[in-house]
Amino acid sequence: MQMIPVAHTDTHAWLDTVFQAKAAQCGGIVRRAVRDVEREIGRDAFIAAVRRRRFHLVECGGQFIVICNPGHLKVIC
Numbered sequence: 001m002q003m004i005p006v007a008h009t010d011t012h013a014w015l016d017t018v019f020q021a022k023a024a025q026c027g028g029i030v031r032r033a034v035r036d037v038e039r040e041i042g043r044d045a046f047i048a049a050v051r052r053r054r055f056h057l058v059e060c061g062g063q064f065i066v067i068c069n070p071g072h073l074k075v076i077c
Contacts, residue, residue, distance in 0.1 A: 009040045015049050019068070027069040034062050 024030050037046045046064065050057045054070035067073065 011041045011045055014040050015046075018066075019049070019053065024066070024068040030066040030068055032064050032066075034059060034064055037064055 018024065018030055018032065021030055022028075032046075034043075037043060047057060050066055053068070056067040056069070056073045058065040058067070
């Protein structure tokens with residue numbers, strides 16, 4: 001896997017933009033391209049931010065899908 005260098009983005013500002021989205025505020029879904037996350041703030045910083053909020057994170061098809069709800073997660077299929 002090719003590592004993408006992290007841009008000189010203000011990590012806190014970028015995360016605020018993601019998690020202040022209407023969907024995130026009301027327990028919905030936020031989706032971001034893995035490539036964009038790796039470029040802007042880095043995978044580890046994003047995972048840590050999701051964990052701090054006790055949300056759920058799924059990676060599929062080059063996308064990060066954040067379920068902005070700390071409730072029990074049950075994967076059906």
